[in-house]
Amino acid sequence: MLAFAIRRLLEAAFVMVTVALLAFVLFRFVGDPVNQMVGQDTSLEDRQRLRQELGLDDPVAVQFGRFVANAVRFEFGISYQMKQPVTTIISERAPATLELAFVAALFAVALGIPMGVYTGIHRDSWLSKIFLTVSLIGISLPTFLIGILLIYVFAVMLGVLPSFGRGEVVRIGFWRTGLLTTSGLKALILPAVTLGLFQMTLVTRLVRSEMLEVLRTDYIKFARARGLTQRAVNFGHALRNTLVPVITVIGLQLGAIIAFAIITETVFQWPGMGLMFIQAVQNADIPVMAAYLMLVAFLFVLINFIVDLIYVRVDPRIRIYGRGV
């Protein structure tokens, strides 16, 4: 078990270094940050001086070495655009993204599972067909379109929800939360629905197909034959057996929601990390981009690592494989 964990950790470190290297090579192609930092009248000498101060004239290998050396000490430099340490910016922006991702995931699960169960049991009812049609829309419409659509319906036409932003926030230690104020909660609804719609669809369809599968198995037939109630059969036995793959998918999707909330955050001007990243890309703000990509890589590595460990506990075959090799 320990050897398995250590080997996984080494692999994780390797992934991180690879991501850093890839990101760094990519930065050669994002454009010139200096022109985004100066006014149009700034002289060429001043631009050149700035370039030198930023170390942009050094060879890529030197820049990369410097970056890795700083990164292991959690120093990612100061944002070219925002003039603040990147770690400060990220720690300020992370709560917004995490709250949004959490609520979106909650929305996806809370609606997706019941809908999946219902459509699995009542395959031909008209309500099932509505659910499936809705979920088809969720999976086929691009996120930004859903976002804009929701804004127009609920903010512009009905005027019941705010069109952008995060509302009032309350500070608890370093964490600024929007979950404790009315305006914060109202502001959360549209972006969370937008972000969670795709995941909800995924959960619905996954649960449905698993349910269809499980309901055909012998132990369900036996349970029915024993005269258990429908409720006990469907939820106590069938649903429980569908949940293993569902939990896995949700876990991985949570990582995706956090990392790729970029479009939703842009549409709703949600002050999270995705918005920060897209602005950094446009302005070639390399320190921010580098730190963000490392964070995302770390997130995925971490989730995978945890999932792997859980598998080991759950599935003895992996444990044996891990010891044998």
Add this chain to the structure above:
Amino acid sequence: MKLKTLAVAGAIALALATTPAAAKTFRYAFQGDLNALDPYTLNESFTLGALGNVYEGLTKRDKDLKIIPGLAERWEIVDPLKWRFYLRKGVKFHGGEDFTADDVLFSTDRMRSPGSQMTSRAPRDMKAVKVDDHTVDFVLTSPNPILHAEWDTWYMMSKKWAEANGAVQAQMSSATSLNPFALKSNGTGPFTIVSHEHGVKTVYKPNPNWWGKPEHNLTEVTFQTIKSDATRVAALLSGDIDMMDPVPVQDIDRLKSSANATAMIGPEIRTIFLNMDSMREELLYSSVKGKNPFKDARVRKAFYQAIDMEAIHTKVMRGMSVNSALMISPLLYARAAEFKRHPYDVAAAKKLLTEAGYPEGFEVVMDCPNDRYVNDEGICQAVAQMLSRIDIKVKLNAQPKAKYFQKVLATSKYDSSFSLLGWTPGSLDSWNILENIIGCRDADGKGAAFNLGGWCNPRITELNKLILVESDTKKRDELIAEAFRINHEEVGLIPLHQQSLIWGVSKKVQQMVLRADNQILFYWTKMQ
């Protein structure tokens, strides 16, 4: 004790009674962030405008961009090498410090400190000399009639406060140093910044001790960034904000037809134009080998006359532009009306091209930004289409601004044959255009560094030296006219148009000034 409690209670009651009726919050949004609160860090019009509500220069500009007194009550040119500024008395900074000549001297030094982007605000060899607490002389080594042209955005800072807050040097744009001051402000202006959360929200409150008479009725102002165009429009329509900039061209009609908002449209002073590489012996990106077709004025004029600006105005810009014969906005040059565009004439263009020895036309690559100016990529596509009528095959290379500027500027040795650029003269004066855009340069960018095509007529450089020191307005305008005429006749660069400024404004806003330099100055804003 009791009395005090009573007084406090009374004050609270009064505040409660008056606030709801009088509270007027103006909420506005822009597509970009307010990136620096240090007024010397970024020389960029949105930042300078946002800080122009908080800080003030010795001069100001009024609603029509005319220079008016700011922190200096008046000034005089004692002799061509000495300007005397009389400072306004009784002015206090937000922190309570008095504004005196020492602050002007300090601001002069700070403007030149290493991190500052404001060094172009005054000649490097200008000296500031204190005469008394409220009089300052600026001593020059050569005459300069437009010395104070950009001083409306050279904001005065308090020496005392800067020293107490470690802000003696301007905040560097580079990543290695961080000034704690970068997120604080202390000006003399009509508003103070109460809180600033980068990229999220900035809150302003009126400065009750401001020296001037307020022309606004606001009690609070909030600024928020809204990046996405569609969201910005939706936020205005739903009443979440009162004003936003810019309005996408395609949304103007929707704003105008809505019940709670409208669009304010006015000319901007930025000019959009085309550069042709007429410096290299052979073009980098063309089918013509061994020679450079752009060295021939007939080819350049053929390009000019083949472009149908009326079509670009109506189709690409949807009417939101003013076609220009000059490289400067007609608002900024008194004799602009004398200049007329060369007529759009495909036959004449084709004839010129044939005379120049290219009856079959040729191929050339055009570099174009796609996120910098209004519909920039659309303009380039239209130009490419139009040039195909005279058998010029344009391959368009449209890129985001970060990539585009990396390629076309001096840093990559002007790695382009044909490109589109926009320019706003910071001093709102023709000299700036001639100095940066139209004058001669060498291959490394010495001289007019932003003349991307490198087209050169030495007479323009000569004229520009005269323009810099000529104090007589009439003579000066004549010299400028001569320089512009040379560019017009020889088609060194092809001016296209000035784009329009479009602000979305809620109907709750009674008064708002759309100034042609696109600074959002809410000290002229009144709300219902």
